[in-house]
Amino acid sequence: MKFNVPHLLAVAIMLLGFSSAYASSPAPTCNSSHKPMVMVHGWNDNTNAFNAMKDYLTENGYSTCKMYTFGYDSNRNSNKTSASYLRNYVNNVSRNNGGKDVTVIAHSNGGLVARWYRVMLGGTFVNDRFIALGTPHNGTTSANLCFDPACYEMRPGSSFIQALAGRGCQYSLWSNADAIVNPSSSAKCGYNYHVGMAMDHGGLLWRKLSLDILKPLIPKY
């Protein structure tokens, strides 16, 4: 029998995710002059969350070899700790790509991790483009139903949200049909793009309407 901390302290709710299962086979491309991008998943999710987005971007001329999916343990670690991991990760990605600036694309709670990294850990020196999809910038009442450290940080009015004080945003994609970010307007921060009335929280990651809006925001070079 194995107990661990989350068993005792966490009540899990699933955020919607999606994995593309070999829907297509885009031709492998690797343009070394392309700009690297780091994808940061949401709470209780994993790097597979970005499979569909990766396929879409590859089909649209982005290099898969410049796509990095950052995994973190959202059930155990505070977003502040995850942001420290992200800082080290992005620094390495930049270093291994000739010191290029890095684009960060984050979904849901991943956007809060990225904002902490940008605001509190000097992230904007390396991360010059940040796009958040369905991030509860001002907190979400859905997080009242879970009890991980990140959940407390995602709650409206948390000390984490207050400390960020609206800083660190750049581009945000949001939908007023997002039932996880509650109120849905909490996903607005910086320059905002409303993705449509019928876009659910997970759909922001893989639905064409969302990806079509996302694509021009990601610089290739």
Place this chain on the structure above:
Amino acid sequence: MNKLRSFYLNTHLLVLCLTTGLPSISHGDTGSTSENKASTYFAKINNETIPQSHFDFVFNSRFSFQQSNEVDRVDKEDLSEIVTKDLLLAKLLAQEAISKGMAKDPNTVAELQLAHNTLLAQLLVQRKISEVSYEESALKSAYAAVPNPVHYRIEVYQVERAKEAEKIVSMIDSDTNKKAIDSALKAYPSDESTWLRIEDMDPIMLEAILPLEIHDYATQAVPSSYGGWKIIQLLAKEEFEKAPFEDMVEILKSEILNQELQDMIDKIVASAQIEFPHEKVLADGWHR
């Protein structure tokens, strides 16, 4: 070292304590009067008393919170009035709920018992957190044990039938010309991965990838969660330098704390006697 709960559990628990009304800082000057302290109770409502300790507890919690957070602050007199009103109202509403028989509702009874357990569990974790120390030498040795991160990029071919997967694996095993293998695999859908870290990969997948040189195919087919089999080719491998010590300190502290918490939990569990009325094996192998 296990990646368990973070160093920032301190912050987490601070929030937790505030939501549950626990004082996160030990009681200091409460602002309550000496007459109040001399009394056995703070107020009496419908012949029921509210203990003075309840007032002190809530007042101290809120006072500590507003001292340590960027929130609108009120002076002690106003805070005292707010706390008084809150306590009286809570007591009155509770009395009304009891008069309606709500305290005997099985769900209410269960919820109260669960809240009691949760509170004690939180206090225990909080105490443990306050006891953990982070010696420089422990941090340095933990840092020394951290390996350089390695990233992999792979091509995954999805083969539906086991016989076809076996045939391709046998070609790989027998050192068949790579071009012939490439050609055989062209018939199957494939997916090029992003850069993946070891910790983000499925252990079975990792086992297949780790021994590979660039452009090699794995000599074992990996079962796919979507059905069928995966034939894996390593496209690229990239070793990163680990972050400097100063950038790792908070992470290392988090790992030390998590390990301490996990050790505490393991010890408690190991010494516990757990019984269930019906013998049953749960999906994850736990006996119930």
